Amino acid sequence: MTRTSDLPAASRRDHLIQTAGRLFARDGFHATGIDKIILEAGVSKKTLYSHFRSKEELILAVLRVHDSAFRNHFMHDVEKNGRDARDRLAGLFDAAENWFEEPGFYGCIFINAVGEYAQASPPIRSACQDFKNMMRAFILKLCREAGASEPEALADELALLFEGATVTAQVSGSSHAARTAKRAALALIGEHFSRA
Amino acid sequence: MTRTSDLPAASRRDHLIQTAGRLFARDGFHATGIDKIILEAGVSKKTLYSHFRSKEELILAVLRVHDSAFRNHFMHDVEKNGRDARDRLAGLFDAAENWFEEPGFYGCIFINAVGEYAQASPPIRSACQDFKNMMRAFILKLCREAGASEPEALADELALLFEGATVTAQVSGSSHAARTAKRAALALIGEHFSRA
DNA sequence: GAGCAAGGAAACAGATCTGTTTCCCGATGC
DNA sequence: GCATCGGGAAACAGATCTGTTTCCTTGCTC
Secondary structure, three states: OOOHHHOOHHHHHHHHHHHHHHHHHHHOOOOOOHHHHHHHHOOOHHHHHHHOOOHHHHHHHHHHHHHHHHHHHHHHHHHHOOOOHHHHHHHHHHHHHHHHHOOOOOOOHHHHHHHHHOOOOHHHHHHHHHHHHHHHHHHHHHHHHHOOOOHHHHHHHHHHHHHHHHHHHHHHOOOHHHHHHHHHHHHHHHHHHHOO | OOOHHHOOHHHHHHHHHHHHHHHHHHHOOOOOOHHHHHHHHOOOHHHHHHHOOOHHHHHHHHHHHHHHHHHHHHHHHHHHOOOOHHHHHHHHHHHHHHHHHOOOOOOOHHHHHHHHHOOOOHHHHHHHHHHHHHHHHHHHHHHHHHOOOOHHHHHHHHHHHHHHHHHHHHHHOOOHHHHHHHHHHHHHHHHHHHOO
16 A cells, blocks of 8 residues: 555645646646646545546646645745735745755746636636735725825835746746846835825 | 649748747647648648758747747837837837737747746757847847947846736736836936936 | 445546647749 | 659658546545
8 A cells, every 4th residue: 555545535636736736837738647636646536526527627626725824824924924014015026936946946837827727727717817816905905004195095005016027937947037027026115105 | 732732842841830830839849740730721731841851840940930030020129110229119019019019919929938948958949049149139239229328238228128018918918018118128228328 | 135225437528638640732933 | 745843732651649437456434
């Protein structure tokens, strides 16, 4: 008996999602076959299809987990650091830098998913839009807490910088874009407070 | 005899690249099979493989054409509009808005290509990095012409805004991000000149 | 120990993938 | 008229894709 089969079903499900997510992020969705996932996860095809009705459902589960992980880790990191709300706003980009430097960083999996499934799978596309809306809402909340003069406008601008830094880090393979984004963000934040 | 076969070989090659590019952008690279491309282009598989040794070579040709098109159309649009160099800098984002509103806009094909081939195909990855470097060089040239106090820093920041707007437009399906990016760009540009 | 349920291994089905090859038609040059 | 050649249609090869099914082993419960 293998070690993985000792785990309870819920853990096995999580393990599959984690393995699939890593392969999807690294190699892409279409390029990652079911066979590769089960080989890497050490489970049988039967087990995978007992947890997920289709590959699309597995992808959606992966996206949901990434969504939660962002809520639980990234947002938490941002909120626990920084003395005041304005520091936390700029801290977005410190957290981004840490994210870019993680070994398994291959860009934003939601952006990659949109590239492969925007037309083919409306549910996947929706999941990606929902994630981006959540990010924007989080940044907006920070802007409000910081007392920005036009929180919506500032949030949109910072969200663009965040997206741009993520994509640039992915393509270039360097986390340097995070520092550039932070510098630009500080300038934009300054503008939104000097008017007050 | 079909109409396409009346065209000279060079035209047929271009036609294939254009058709493939449209399908790659809309549906993704792995999801677009050779059969779909030749059906849409109205040529036989033999013809396709007489022009391109493999699908990867076709993808690289598509990326090269997009690279050229950006040079010839996008850059030209930016440079012909705007009275002075500073206007042209902001005009980047007007051109972006026009781009986002084109019917066939499905995001930056280079970003999508990186998502699918970053690990699998170093040549494709390089082509995408080259494109981003060209964009950055173009923005830097505009910054220098405008007389920015720190042209490199400003170029990096504007490039991030440009990437972020492109991705946001792709995911949201709206060109609104271009206006947000322009607003942020004007603020950043202002900072880089007030110091002078 | 008997029955039961979970899950691994692998065959299988049917579709699709990239890339090659064969055959044939039609246009063009001489 | 005839030879040549480009190219379309389609078969083909071999691999891979998603998803199903079968068989068998193993551990648990009673």
